[in-house]
Amino acid sequence: MQNKIPTIQEIARLLKLSKSTVSRALRNHPAIGLRTTQQVQKLAKELNYEPNQLAISFSKRKSMSIGVIVSSLDPYFHRAVFGIEDCAYANNYSVLISQTRDEYDIEVKVLETMRKQRVDGIVASISRNAPDIRHFEKCRQYNIPVVFFDRVPDVAGINSVWCRLDISTIELVSYLASKGHEHIALINGPVSLPIRNERLKGYYEGLEKNKLPVYEHFVKTADLSTVGTYEAMDALLSHRIKPTAIITFNDYMSLDAMHYLRKVKPGRYSDIDFVTYSSLPTTRYLDRPPLAYVDQFPYEQGKLATEVLFRQLNGLAKAEIMPPENLVIESRLVVY
Amino acid sequence: MQNKIPTIQEIARLLKLSKSTVSRALRNHPAIGLRTTQQVQKLAKELNYEPNQLAISFSKRKSMSIGVIVSSLDPYFHRAVFGIEDCAYANNYSVLISQTRDEYDIEVKVLETMRKQRVDGIVASISRNAPDIRHFEKCRQYNIPVVFFDRVPDVAGINSVWCRLDISTIELVSYLASKGHEHIALINGPVSLPIRNERLKGYYEGLEKNKLPVYEHFVKTADLSTVGTYEAMDALLSHRIKPTAIITFNDYMSLDAMHYLRKVKPGRYSDIDFVTYSSLPTTRYLDRPPLAYVDQFPYEQGKLATEVLFRQLNGLAKAEIMPPENLVIESRLVVY
DNA sequence: AACACAAGCGCAACCGGTTGCCTGAAATCA
DNA sequence: TGATTTCAGGCAACCGGTTGCGCTTGTGTT
Numbered sequence: 001m002q003n004k005i006p007t008i009q010e011i012a013r014l015l016k017l018s019k020s021t022v023s024r025a026l027r028n029h030p031a032i033g034l035r036t037t038q039q040v041q042k043l044a045k046e047l048n049y050e051p052n053q054l055a056i057s058f059s060k061r062k063s064m065s066i067g068v069i070v071s072s073l074d075p076y077f078h079r080a081v082f083g084i085e086d087c088a089y090a091n092n093y094s095v096l097i098s099q100t101r102d103e104y105d106i107e108v109k110v111l112e113t114m115r116k117q118r119v120d121g122i123v124a125s126i127s128r129n130a131p132d133i134r135h136f137e138k139c140r141q142y143n144i145p146v147v148f149f150d151r152v153p154d155v156a157g158i159n160s161v162w163c164r165l166d167i168s169t170i171e172l173v174s175y176l177a178s179k180g181h182e183h184i185a186l187i188n189g190p191v192s193l194p195i196r197n198e199r200l201k202g203y204y205e206g207l208e209k210n211k212l213p214v215y216e217h218f219v220k221t222a223d224l225s226t227v228g229t230y231e232a233m234d235a236l237l238s239h240r241i242k243p244t245a246i247i248t249f250n251d252y253m254s255l256d257a258m259h260y261l262r263k264v265k266p267g268r269y270s271d272i273d274f275v276t277y278s279s280l281p282t283t284r285y286l287d288r289p290p291l292a293y294v295d296q297f298p299y300e301q302g303k304l305a306t307e308v309l310f311r312q313l314n315g316l317a318k319a320e321i322m323p324p325e326n327l328v329i330e331s332r333l334v335v336y
Numbered sequence: 337m338q339n340k341i342p343t344i345q346e347i348a349r350l351l352k353l354s355k356s357t358v359s360r361a362l363r364n365h366p367a368i369g370l371r372t373t374q375q376v377q378k379l380a381k382e383l384n385y386e387p388n389q390l391a392i393s394f395s396k397r398k399s400m401s402i403g404v405i406v407s408s409l410d411p412y413f414h415r416a417v418f419g420i421e422d423c424a425y426a427n428n429y430s431v432l433i434s435q436t437r438d439e440y441d442i443e444v445k446v447l448e449t450m451r452k453q454r455v456d457g458i459v460a461s462i463s464r465n466a467p468d469i470r471h472f473e474k475c476r477q478y479n480i481p482v483v484f485f486d487r488v489p490d491v492a493g494i495n496s497v498w499c500r501l502d503i504s505t506i507e508l509v510s511y512l513a514s515k516g517h518e519h520i521a522l523i524n525g526p527v528s529l530p531i532r533n534e535r536l537k538g539y540y541e542g543l544e545k546n547k548l549p550v551y552e553h554f555v556k557t558a559d560l561s562t563v564g565t566y567e568a569m570d571a572l573l574s575h576r577i578k579p580t581a582i583i584t585f586n587d588y589m590s591l592d593a594m595h596y597l598r599k600v601k602p603g604r605y606s607d608i609d610f611v612t613y614s615s616l617p618t619t620r621y622l623d624r625p626p627l628a629y630v631d632q633f634p635y636e637q638g639k640l641a642t643e644v645l646f647r648q649l650n651g652l653a654k655a656e657i658m659p660p661e662n663l664v665i666e667s668r669l670v671v672y
Numbered sequence: 673a674a675c676a677c678a679a680g681c682g683c684a685a686c687c688g689g690t691t692g693c694c695t696g697a698a699a700t701c702a
Numbered sequence: 703t704g705a706t707t708t709c710a711g712g713c714a715a716c717c718g719g720t721t722g723c724g725c726t727t728g729t730g731t732t
Contacts, residue, residue, distance in 0.1 A: 005478055007718060018682045023720060033680055048474065053452040055718035058394045059687055073409045073417070081409070085435070094449055097433050099421070113430055116389040138384065142341055255621040262623070282616060285591040287598070287623045343688060354712045359690060369710055391688035395717055 006047040015039060026051075057118070065094045066309060067114035069124035071102040071151075076250075076278050076298050077125065080150065083302030084123055091310055093120070100127040108135045115142055121309045123302070125150045128192050133158075145312035145322075149305035150298065154194050159312060161305040161327040165195065165277065168294040168331040169202025169247075170209060172275055175292055175333060176245045177210040181273065185218040185243035187232045187253060196221075196249070199277070203247065218243055222253065229256035230264070237269065245273040251280040254290050284336065292335040300329060342383040351375060362387070393454070401430045402645060403450035405460035407438040407487075412586075412614050412634050413461065416486065419638030420459055427646055429456070436463040444471045451478055457645045459638070461486045464528050469494075481648035481658075485641035486634065490530050495648060497641040497663040501531065501613065504630040504667040505538020505583075506545060508611055511628055511669060512581045513546040517609065521554040521579035523568045523589060532557075532585070535613070539583065554579055558589065565592035566600070573605070581609040587616040590626050620672065628671040636665060 004010070008026070012019040017036070025032045025040035026049075032040075043049075057063040068084055070077040081097060088095045096119060098110035107127045114122060121144055126133065133153045139146050147159040176184050186203045189196045200219070207214050217239050220232040229248075236243060248254040254276040261269050274290040276283075278298070283289050308325045315322035340346070344362070348355040353372070361368045361376035362385075368376075379385075393399040404420055406413040417433060424431045432455055434446035443463045450458060457480055462469065469489045475482050483495040512520050522539045525532045536555070543550050553575050556568040565584075572579060584590040590612040597605050610626040612619075614634070619625050644661045651658035 009718070019719080020683080020721075021681055023718095024681090027720095031680065036680080048477070050448070050452055052394075052454060052718055053449075054390065054394045054399060054454045055687095056720080058388075058390045058689090058717090059719045059721095061687065063390060073414050075411070078409050078414075094432075094453065096430075112386070113389075116386055117430065118388060118390045141384070252618075255618060259621055280618060282588075282591060282618050285595055286621070345688070355689080356691075356713080357711055359688095360711085367710065372710075388688055391717095392690080394687090394719090395689045395691090397717065 006044075006049045007052070008049075011040060011043055011047065011049065015043060061118070063118045063120055064092065065096055065117070065119050066306070067110075067117075067119040067122040067124075068095055068097045069107065069110060069114075069122060069126075070097070070099060071125065071127050072099050073097070075280050076296075077150075080125070080298040080302035083299040083304075084306045087303050087306035087310070102128045104130045111135055111139075115139065115144065118142075119144065121313055122146045123305045123309055124148055126153055128190065143316060145309060145316065147305045147309045147312070147325075149301050150296070151193065151195065157324055159305075159308050159324045159326070161301050161308060161329070162195070163296040163301055163329050163331050165198040165294060165296070165331050166202035166205065168333050169199050170206040171333040172247060172292065172294060173203060173206025173212070174210055175335065176247075176273070176275065177206075177212060179245075179273070179291070181245040182212055183215070183218070183241060183243045184212065184245045184247065185220070185236050186247045187220045187222050187229065187236070187249060187257065189249040189253075190221065190223050199247070199249070215239075215241060222249070224249070224252065226256045226259075229253050230260050233257050233260045233264075237265070242269070243272065245275065248274060248276045248290075250277050251283050251290075251293070254283070255280075255286075258286070258288075279334075289336055292333060295332045295334050297329060297331070304329065341388075342380075342385045343388070344385075347376060347379055347383065347385065351379060397454070399454045399456055400428065401432055401453070401455050402642070403446075403453075403455040403458040403460075404431055404433045405443065405446060405450075405458060405462075406433070406435060407461065407463050408435050409433070411616050412632075413486075416461070416634040416638035419635040419640075420642045423639050423642035423646070438464045440466045447471055447475075451475065451480065454478075455480060457649050458482045459641045459645055460484055462489055464526065479652060481645060481652065483641045483645045483648070483661075485637050486632070487529060487531065493660055495641075495644050495660045495662070497637050497644060497665070498531070499632040499637055499665050499667050501534040501630060501632070501667050502538035502541065504669050505535050506542040507669040508583060508628065508630060509539060509542025509548070510546055511671065512583075512609070512611065513542075513548060515581075515609070515627070517581040518548055519551070519554070519577060519579045520548065520581045520583065521556070521572050522583045523556045523558050523565065523572070523585060523593065525585040525589075526557065526559050535583070535585070551575075551577060553577075558585070560585070560588065562592045562595075565589050566596050569593050569596045569600075573601070578605070579608065581611065584610060584612045584626075586613050587619050587626075587629070590619070591616075591622075594622070594624075615670075625672055628669060631668045631670050633665060633667070640665065 008019045008022045012022045021032060022040050025037040026044060066088055085095055100107040104127055107130060124146060136146055149161040152160040152162045173184060188199055220235055222228040222232040246257060248257055254274050258274060275292045276290045277294045278296050279293045304327055312322050344355045344358045348358045357368060358376050361373040362380060402424055421431055436443040436446060440463055443466060460482060472482055485497040488496040488498045509520060524535055556571055558564040558568040582593060584593055590610050611628045612626045613630045614632050615629045640663055648658050
């Protein structure tokens with residue numbers, strides 16, 4: 001009834017060898033003779049032997065796994081996860097993914113779980129309402145390197161990979177200007193997301209570069225809810241001077257804003273152009289999609305962050321002192 | 337420099353106790369006195385002791401984790417994962433997610449990894465081109481129960497949770513009929529997905545129920561690529577009798593089909609109505625979204641599948657003989 | 673023939689917990 | 703007061719691998 005799971009000891013018993021010999025033979029250790037090695041490997045295959053990763057991890061005090069913390073596996077971070085997986089798998093590591101649903105409490109909890117699971121390293125995009133990164137401190141004690149990506153906390157001494165948006169935002173404004181737009185609005189994300197400042201900076205610089213007038217009421221802040229976007233749109237359109245183009249924080253916001261125009265103000269403002277950041281794969285199916293978007297390369301960010309992580313891990317293994325790495329990649333304006 | 341990670345032995349040493357006592361004290365074992373228990377727990381807290389889950393799993397031969405295998409973490413399976421997580425976390429289990437990218441080879445590989453990691457159970461939606469489920473056989477030897485969901489292999493003796501679509505498909509056809517449609521086409525998914533048959537069955541029964549004519553050329557098969565959908569649309573429209581409504585396999589296919597009409601046959605056929613299965617959260621933002629969709633309740637499927645898994649696990653723990661469970665939930669027609 | 677050396681393998685400790693069983697002392701009972 | 707039970711905690715094996723070191727052999731050298 002009960003199928004036995006083959007172990008190294010079992011193989012050793014059958015071949016009348018010691019388990020250390022079997023262990024080494026399975027890994028082609030040079031100290032083991034060819035005949036013995038082949039014998040062991042043959043029997044291992046016959047028995048369908050599969051090493052117990054739990055035992056290996058425990059024994060080596062290395063779990064061969066990295067943790068990934070993201071707010072949600074939405075299409076954006078999903079692409080990032082692909083980058084992380086590709087890099088991790090190439091290094092024979094497995095990946096433990098946790099979603100925080102943008103809640104600080106959950107972030108603290110999953111981090112604790114990952115520590116207990118003894119992940120070797122962590123790639124994280126912090127949740128929106130995390131007041132600080134104290135909860136990551138303990139990872140230092142456990143010698144678990146952490147690389148932040150995309151949403152990067154604004155503190156020194158950490159590893160980080162993110163995508164600067166200011167230059168692309170200037171290009172974005174210039175692009176709109178080249179289309180004849182003079183009244184360009186920006187609906188930005190919540191102040192808790194540092195990345196919003198890049199957008200703001202690029203927006204103003206873009207206006208200046210194109211000698212466009214600056215209207216303070218053209219800059220709105222919205223949380224990322226549908227209602228929040230509606231309110232921002234309301235506010236935007238309540239002034240005498242209306243925007244002819246709107247830059248939104250991301251695709252979801254664009255969709256909500258466009259939806260607002262269609263449902264709440266049907267007919268009017270149908271000529272407002274939208275541009276946005278990141279991109280849902282399905283946005284291009286809209287009848288009138290945003291004219292352009294800024295690609296933040298989530299796949300590359302994930303991949304780079306994981307590469308940084310492995311460099312840190314290798315340094316750790318050699319007991320080298322690893323200075324933190326801070327990588328910034330350039331976003332890119334994509335016109336549909 | 338090197339921060340020590342506190343262990344049970346360390347606590348034992350400091351308190352001059354044996355590690356077995358500390359182990360028991362930490363878990364409030366009744367055989368340990370109140371004073372000792374409090375002392376141990378106090379020191380554990382002071383030292384920031386966090387149990388080594390690796391050691392626990394190894395020692396108990398239970399990893400307290402379940403594996404999730406899905407083709408991709410697209411919005412559909414993403415919702416399923418939420419259901420799985422909710423159930424797993426409620427049982428103090430952690431979740432190991434792997435994407436197969438719908439490739440059999442990867443599925444085999446991630447399954448092997450999960451076995452090596454000694455996950456306690458697996459929730460899986462098989463990849464599209466998996467010829468069989470032989471690769472899951474070995475899980476039996478390892479006593480790892482498997483619950484298939486959504487995409488369920490058509491074999492006996494397995495645990496499964498899926499969503500029947502035939503009845504809702506009849507309703508879907510009836511709905512279209514009530515809207516005056518008489519020429520209803522169906523673009524189905526690839527034959528490798530068993531769930532396609534449900535759609536076909538419901539389609540024919542729906543036509544019959546509404547006394548609508550059956551045109552064989554109204555039923556097309558497409559792989560799930562954009563090109564495949566375009567070809568199916570081409571074929572559909574190449575006949576004398578054109579459909580006035582089209583049922584598509586899923587949202588992506590709807591989007592492609594609609595896109596085809598707009599780009600390849602602009603102006604014509606703009607009155608064709610679409611209905612579909614599942615639903616991307618962003619579909620409703622289309623100017624002219626599908627009229628209706630069949631909800632397959634991925635969250636509930638994931639949750640139910642995980643509940644089945646835990647029942648199997650509990651049975652295993654008590655060495656009971658657990659008959660396989662096969663749950664079928666009803667899909668639901670949702671009109672926008 | 674005596675010795676050095678390397679190849680091939682085994683011994684035993686260790687990783688950090690869990691657990692069955694045993695022991696010593698205090699408390700209860702006859 | 704002696705015997706028995708209960709309570710509190712310790713001992714040691716175990717989970718399945720890895721690894722430093724030591725012990726046999728056989729071979730080559732001088």
